[in-house]
Amino acid sequence: MTVNRVGLVVHGGRAEAVAAARAVRAWCAEHAVGCADIDVWQEGARHSAREEMDSAGDPDLVVTLGGDGTFLRGARLAAENDALVLGVDLGRVGFLTEVPATAVRAALDAVREERIDVESRMLLTLRASCRLEVPAQMEALLRYGRGPMLPPPRVRTECEVGGDWGVALNVTALNDVVVEKLARDRQVSVAVYLAGRLLACYSADALLVATPTGSTAYSFAAGGPVVSPRAEGLVFTPVAPHMVFNRSVVAAPDEPVALRVLERSGQAAVSIDGQLRGVLSPGDWIGVYAAPRRLKAVRLGPTDFYGRLRERMNLTDAPAALADGQAAPLWPVRTPPPEDLAHLALPPGPG
Ligand SMILES: NC(=O)c1ccc[n+]([C@@H]2O[C@H](COP(=O)([O-])OP(=O)(O)OC[C@H]3O[C@@H](n4cnc5c(N)ncnc54)[C@H](O)[C@@H]3O)[C@@H](O)[C@H]2O)c1
Ligand SMILES: Nc1ncnc2c1ncn2[C@@H]1O[C@H](COP(=O)(O)OP(=O)(O)OP(=O)(O)O)[C@@H](O)[C@H]1O
Known part of the structure; x- marks a missing residue:
């Protein structure tokens, strides 16, 4: 997956996002990859996704640095061009964003070296x-x-x-x-x-x-x-x-x-x-x-949607259930699944 140009959508009101944007620009400069800021909040008027992507030079990867709102704004732009979108988690909830800010360079390396999955979302x-x-x-x-x-x-x-x-x-x-x-x-x-x-x-x-x-x-x-x-x-x-x-x-x-x-x-x-x-x-x-x-979202590994749901939504267990025992893993994942379960989505097995 050759990435020739990155479009950056930054939550400009958050210092950590502004700092992470500098890291992305530096990575792009080191790898001779073009990089353009897409300032969706430009003073005055906002623009259509087409105009934003044209003026950013048609990036094939949109990187968002912010929370879910920033990711949604980047997804709208990426969808216009069928570009990939990668969400860096610098928000309050971060349900949609994939990587922590500390892993932004590693994530860009993974995209460049094609060590990613592309998740297709409706x-x-x-x-x-x-x-x-x-x-x-x-x-x-x-x-x-x-x-x-x-x-x-x-x-x-x-x-x-x-x-x-x-x-x-x-x-x-x-x-x-x-x-x-x-x-x-x-x-x-x-x-x-x-x-x-x-x-x-x-x-x-x-x-x-x-x-x-x-x-x-x-x-x-x-x-x-x-x-x-x-x-x-x-x-x-x-x-x-x-x-x-x-x-x-x-x-x-x-x-x-x-x-x-x-x-x-x-x-x-x-x-x-x-x-x-x-x-x-x-x-x-x-x-x-x-x-x-469809949206093409970058995934660095298998998505643990239910784990994320439990963690990000602060799901809590019933007090009586907690008193009654601990939830052990349902199936061991130390051995490959038997044939009748082989077609199911289960946590990754050994290796
Ligand atoms: N009562 C509500 O919960 C309510 C009201 C209006 C809009 N919204 C949602 O806000 C979305 C826009 O998000 P925003 O960040 O620009 O506005 P926002 O800041 O008002 O976001 C609302 C909250 O929803 C979270 N969120 C956004 N998309 C999510 C998703 N797919 N799964 C889980 N949480 C998610 C955000 O992190 C934020 O905490 C809309 O698409 C709509 O679904 C929610
Ligand atoms: N480049 C920018 N220039 C000026 N303001 C910006 C810029 N980027 C973001 N903002 C401000 O930040 C706000 C983004 O809020 P939003 O709730 O959508 O953030 P978010 O990415 O969902 O993060 P959070 O999870 O913290 O809500 C915008 O309303 C805007 O006021």
Whole structure:
């Protein structure tokens, strides 16, 4: 895997991330690999993923130095170019990031020497009844948020658009697409369709569609299931629905989840991976589906997703269970697994 150019996305508000960026630039200089900073927070306007990647000289590896938010911003850029993304963990939770800051040079060596795995993760994209835009007066309110907004998503010209099938928008979500109430005091009323069939009409604070990766983010906070990132599917989760049916539904990877704002509902905001991208008025709809494109994430070894879940989410054991005994490993890993277990995902065996 030849890496000719690295794009750096840095959490500029964190000194350790700024120091780690210096280490990446030094490594690139030593190995004659081009390196460009991608300043997604540039003063003034933010740019489309295409523009960011063009001005960084089309990197084939995006390195993020920060937390999960920084990784999500880097993933959006990497997906645009089918580039690899490597997350260096300099955040508060670090659920998505792969390597500690102390291992950044070793990680870059591993990429260069092709001692890595590339994990393919599902991304979501969408079609909408109209182009997504944020009204100009809302920009002023966003100064209470995280700085400048992304430009409106462009229409995917490579797709057939219009007619009953709506406008294909160039958005990719690694975590989730969220439709949420815009006014604090007015829930949204939304009809939800799975695989083209009406599931139910919801009145709720928000409705979200998550990937398996995003199942541990907002969907998890709203009571949704934890889904292995190796599984395929779309998780629909309502947030505070005022109705009896409040469960998540997990759709198959080829089943779209569509959300239509009902006639007398309040307006709704659309967020993609936590970033506000548009406003829906009554009658508007979005259809969310698995993108043909996937994220290519650098892995330095087998991912211990459940270990990370236990550790990063501070999962605690039942007090009575702790009093009743210690959890020993389920199966010994000192010998190769018997034939009937050989096809299963188990911790690495000897050697
Ligand atoms: N109530 C909530 O939990 C809530 C509300 C809004 C948005 N979000 C999530 O925040 C995400 C954007 O992240 P951000 O860091 O830019 O904003 P943020 O700083 O508001 O992040 C929320 C938290 O979620 C963590 N996180 C992000 N992605 C994760 C994942 N896939 N698995 C586990 N934890 C994850 C982050 O580390 C952070 O602690 C959105 O995609 C959405 O899922 C969560
Ligand atoms: N290059 C930069 N210049 C200025 N501000 C920056 C830069 N990079 C990041 N920031 C600031 O840091 C914030 C990033 O916050 P965010 O919560 O997304 O971080 P994170 O990567 O998820 O880490 P954490 O896990 O600590 O939240 C941005 O809102 C922005 O204000």
